[in-house]
Amino acid sequence: MKPQNTILEELNEIAPTLIKVGKAMPYAIHQGYFEQLAESILEKATFDLMPSSENKGYQVPNQYFSGLANKILQRVKGADTEELGALMLENESIAPILNSISKEMPFALPEYYFEQFDIQIPVEKTKVVQLKKMRTWVTYAAAAVFVGIMVTGSFLFSDKKQEQDFEKYQNMDVSGALDKVSDSELNSYIDENHTVSLDELNENDRANFDNFDDKIQSMSSENISQYLNENVFLENKLENAGEK
Amino acid sequence: MFPSDKELLSQFSFSSTKEKGFTSIIKKYQEKLYWHIRRMVIDHADADDILQNVFIKVWKGLENFREDSQLYTWLYRIATNETLSFLEKQKRNSTLSLSDMENSWENKIKADEHFDSNQLEWKLQLAIKQLPEKQRLVFNLRYFDAMPYEEMSRILDTSEGSLKASYHHAAKKIEMILTSY
Numbered sequence: 001m002k003p004q005n006t007i008l009e010e011l012n013e014i015a016p017t018l019i020k021v022g023k024a025m026p027y028a029i030h031q032g033y034f035e036q037l038a039e040s041i042l043e044k045a046t047f048d049l050m051p052s053s054e055n056k057g058y059q060v061p062n063q064y065f066s067g068l069a070n071k072i073l074q075r076v077k078g079a080d081t082e083e084l085g086a087l088m089l090e091n092e093s094i095a096p097i098l099n100s101i102s103k104e105m106p107f108a109l110p111e112y113y114f115e116q117f118d119i120q121i122p123v124e125k126t127k128v129v130q131l132k133k134m135r136t137w138v139t140y141a142a143a144a145v146f147v148g149i150m151v152t153g154s155f156l157f158s159d160k161k162q163e164q165d166f167e168k169y170q171n172m173d174v175s176g177a178l179d180k181v182s183d184s185e186l187n188s189y190i191d192e193n194h195t196v197s198l199d200e201l202n203e204n205d206r207a208n209f210d211n212f213d214d215k216i217q218s219m220s221s222e223n224i225s226q227y228l229n230e231n232v233f234l235e236n237k238l239e240n241a242g243e244k
Numbered sequence: 245m246f247p248s249d250k251e252l253l254s255q256f257s258f259s260s261t262k263e264k265g266f267t268s269i270i271k272k273y274q275e276k277l278y279w280h281i282r283r284m285v286i287d288h289a290d291a292d293d294i295l296q297n298v299f300i301k302v303w304k305g306l307e308n309f310r311e312d313s314q315l316y317t318w319l320y321r322i323a324t325n326e327t328l329s330f331l332e333k334q335k336r337n338s339t340l341s342l343s344d345m346e347n348s349w350e351n352k353i354k355a356d357e358h359f360d361s362n363q364l365e366w367k368l369q370l371a372i373k374q375l376p377e378k379q380r381l382v383f384n385l386r387y388f389d390a391m392p393y394e395e396m397s398r399i400l401d402t403s404e405g406s407l408k409a410s411y412h413h414a415a416k417k418i419e420m421i422l423t424s425y
Contacts (some may be wrong), residue, residue, distance in 0.1 A: 083390045083391070083392050084390045086392075087386065087387070087390050090411075091387075091415060094412050094415045094416055094419075095415040095416055095418060095419035096419075097419050097422055097423065098387065098415060098418065098419065100364075101364050101365060101368050102364075102365055103387070103388055104365065105279055105282070105283075106356075106358055106359075106360075106363065106365040106366055106369065107282060107286075107288070107356055107358065107369075108288070108356050108357045108358045109288065110288065113278075113292075114274055114275055114278070117270065117274050117278075117295075119266075119270060119296060119299045119300060119303070121263060121266070121303060122300060122303060122304065
């Protein structure tokens, strides 16, 4: 490309009057021409591919051209034209008015909504869950150890006490201690606690056994042998009683 | 142009590119899902809340996503379920009667700052709101997203035949409403 000065010099040599003519375009174009150029070319290109409706040999579906602009717009936007075509034909047969309505959403939308749309990605929970689990186990283990120590300790402590008490009572001189207790105190203790003496117990045993002996005397031999067969353990007791 | 779903899923499967893949999935589908939700709930704030929940669920569930179904279908399914749950909850918590609820929807549409009662697009929105919920969902997916019945069937767990019947009923009803204005 020649520099501007060279072009002017050249022009001056060839046709000096042209230098005086301005370079502004005197032709008028309608507003927004360049913005709509791509779409109108595409529309024209598609239209040229179609047979003319004036040609009697070809026919196009009703309302075909009314939906054409929308169809092309969707194609430009990358929509599935095959499905869109099927939908338009479907609408044509059931509700043709739908093909004449723009599918642009009329609702208001905050400015830059989609540009600024963001999601707070949730924190990875897998690690947290593991940590939590571990914590739970540690807590339970610590609690179990603590309870174990407490229980064992209390057992050891109470056992020791019992052992100590047992030793204390074993070494205690009960007879000596009782000797120190006055008779009146002993009597009142016996009255209050309904204690039974060892002698009384032996006496009762003896009386019961005597009664038992009388009853045996009055029983027939057959009954006694049957009874003894059914209660073998009594045989030893009878033998011991006989020895006494 | 956005990368293919396969490429995005592959990015998501590696921890080093996981967030990048997820962000690209959001960028690729946010607009479609947003409008799918907003057409049902009308209110922008509600649609925004639901969309956030949808993508959080996607983040949590994408690792288990079975690639034998399309990512697009799976995302729509989550968005649809979230939207229907939201509407159900709204109905449960509302003390309004059914007719009052319908009026409330109409008022929501009319409250939009761009609302123009003479514009056919707004008349269409008012007519859609008169459809039963399920029919409205089918109509929106078919009419606005040009979704094939086969795909819709996977999202809504309904047979293709009944979806087609549902769309036809809805379209006829809407035409009737629009011509009566």
